[in-house]
Amino acid sequence: MKLNKYRVQTDEEKIKIGKNLEEDIGFELLKRAIKESTGFNCEQYKEAHFRRRVNVRVRATSSENYGEYLRLLKKDSEEYEYLIKALTINVSEFFRNPETFEVIEKEVIPFLIKSRSDSLIKSIRIWSAGCATGEEAYSLAILLHKVLNRDYNKYRISIIGTDIDTLSLEKAQKGVYLENVLKNVDASTKENYFVKLNETYQVSDQLKSMIRFKRQDMISESCTGRFDLIICRNVMIYFKKEVQEQLQLNFHKALNRGGFLVIGKAETLLGAASNHFKTYNSRERLYIKETKDI
Ligand SMILES: C[S@@+](CC[C@H](N)C(=O)[O-])C[C@H]1O[C@@H](n2cnc3c(N)ncnc32)[C@H](O)[C@@H]1O
Secondary structure, three states, rough: OOOOOOOOOOOHHHHHHHHHOOOOOOOHHHHHHHHHHOOOOOOHHHHHHHHHHHHHHHHOOOOOOOOOOOOOHOOOHHHHHHHHHHHOOOOOOOOHHHHHHHHHHHHHHHHHHHHHHHOOOOEEEEEEEEEOHHHHHHHHHHHHHHHHHHHHHEEEEEEEEEEEEEEHHHHHOEEOOOOOOOOOOOOOHHHHEEEEEOOOOOOHHHHHHHHEEEEEEOOOOOOOOOOEEEEEOHHHHEHHHHHHHHHHHHHHHHHHEEEEEEEOOOOOOHHHHHHHHEEEEEEOEEEEEOOOOO
16 A cells, blocks of 8 residues: 555645635535444544544545545545545554553563462463554563563463554564664564564564454454453544543453553543552553452
8 A cells, every 4th residue: 555645735735625624514424424434433533633634635635625535435445445544543663662561571471470370271361452563462472472481381372462454453463564663672682583584574473473463443342351461552542531431441341350451651541440440550551450340
């Protein structure tokens, strides 16, 4: 997929289109059409964010207004892919916010390992929700593999990475990355867990075997099974407050008692959800499921 299929406008064109869009009543119709054609839950995203992202495509296609853009969408199915790409922001990197991963490596993973030490089946289940191109899920796989070390084979590790964007998931599945997303990866980790191919780094088969990537819309689909750690960062921030709260309650339900939830640094627990988690590390946005199922 090319980055931008259409041309870039002059400043005058941008101002004209911007003014048209502000006054355009076709937005609701366009939203409905997007929902019907793609299943994308437009209503659940923050209105201003959603409109800004749609406008990116309206401008890029030189459409004069939402109606014209809708006609184009109906003619050109590829444009839907570009639109979904614009609506979902997929930026990620390995060990994004390294201090958070430090707490996961030094405290959370050892705690989970210790709490399984007496169990016959020592399983640890992790969910990276909104995993984009996979860096977050692979970072967790690296830490688990490192910390477990020789005991790795005694444990049943399962990491699931989910996202709404299939193109991102394909990239996650391939596991081939450019150096810029590995800036927080030290040399020995690169050597142990990646294979360098020209300008790219391919994740090792070991890491791949630990993760299953799957398409899932976290707003309308739930994840089956219980987890010991759920990490959902820099996703909920785009959703309306009531949707964020409901999702946090869903995560509570999906966690084992004593399980951990990690959210983004710019995100907070909301409403009823904040009563059912105990703060473990407020700076790094780490919480523990303290209460029983709600
Ligand atoms: C900025 S990325 C976050 C990646 C990673 N968690 C991180 O912090 O580096 C946000 C991701 O959320 C995904 N997303 C947005 N809406 C979603 C939804 N309803 N269900 C699942 N994923 C969604 C986007 O496709 C995108 O890949």
